[in-house]
Amino acid sequence: MAYNEGQDPIETCYPKEIMCSEHLPNGKLVEFFIRFRRGAEPEFLKTLGLLREKNARELYGFYDANLEKDEAYVGFFMDISNIKDMTPEKIAEEFKKTEGVLEVRFSQRMLKDLIIDELFFPLLVGGERSFTLRVESFGALLKRLYEKFGTGAAVILYEMGVSLGESKVEGLVKKYKVDKQTALKIILAERSAKGWCIAEAEEANGKRAVIVARELFECLPFRNKQEKPVSQLFRGYLAGIFQRLYGKSFTVSEVECIAKGDSVCRFLVEAAK
Ligand SMILES: [Zn+2]
Structure with a gap:
């Protein structure tokens, strides 16, 4: 990793301000x-x-x-x-x-x-046309979605995440022509450069992976406020990435989440049986 071994990246990284x-x-x-x-x-x-x-x-x-x-x-x-x-x-x-x-x-x-x-x-990020959205605004948007659509909101967010993950892999393969492991590394590194979270694969292969996300934008607005994990968009995003990389179905479950008081969000990615 780019940050010093053994040090908490949250404490050793400096923020990046966009001129606004x-x-x-x-x-x-x-x-x-x-x-x-x-x-x-x-x-x-x-x-x-x-x-x-x-x-x-x-x-x-x-x-x-x-x-x-x-x-x-x-x-x-x-x-x-x-x-x-x-x-x-x-x-x-x-x-x-x-x-x-x-x-x-x-x-x-x-x-x-x-x-x-x-x-x-x-505004270009990595040469690509982008827009910004405040984490707080995104949290408000999620809350409204859940109020109006209940569990349906979770399905919508998960599916949105899947499509984001799939198109990410397609774009990346076209641009860099890299192998699966490298593609995953690039995608996770980009999450931090783009402000989503600091993500890291603790283990990853074609059958199983554990992805740790620190300060994930999707769960931050709910930190210590829920009894269950809350990520749907990022959970779907990971599913979309693994499905497109390995050409088969994966299930992704969030086993730890800052929303329920854990220190990080941890995702278990498993090839569907
Ligand atoms: Zn979470």
Whole structure:
């Protein structure tokens, strides 16, 4: 595993923030987009350093390189409330003068102390068009589903999970052409990169597997609140993955769940007899 052996990944991992919005009381927030020739990073950082000396503070940013075009760009939020005599226009001019910089854009349309990203769209995760959903919202959605449809909701969620798992395997096989074990490893690693949970296979073969999921988004809203395991979507997802990988039926049962007070969610995957 990528994290240090014997250490709890929940404690050793840092969160990954997606650039979306920033609220800073008494701040004056601006968003910048700067595109430059690859290799011009030191000049860009020099300009940024000069702005920092004037008390500009960058709050969040990301870097993306385009090897084909030999270009890179950065996006970041900056608080300029403590800079004297500098407007966003003037700061943009400073960046434009920087050697290797090809394009500068900025946005400052929201309230003074709240900024929401308006320069970047669509949101890509691993190069694929994605959208985000808060774990809390998903929990509310699940609760409503169960209120309205009772046990029918569990069936719907499980089937949705199966189709997600099946299409995941199909996409992956097309993209990477890997063997079954590697495909499973990639799929589980991606769950953490995409914020679902930290998943790990304790054992896995064509007949049986034990999958441990930490902080699973589906069960988090119910932590310590239920008497039975609650995962249906992820349970179905695992079934879909194993069925498509091995070309036969699997049953998946959640034997431990954070909803009923366990420390992790643990799934037992078994080939149907
Ligand atoms: Zn669970």
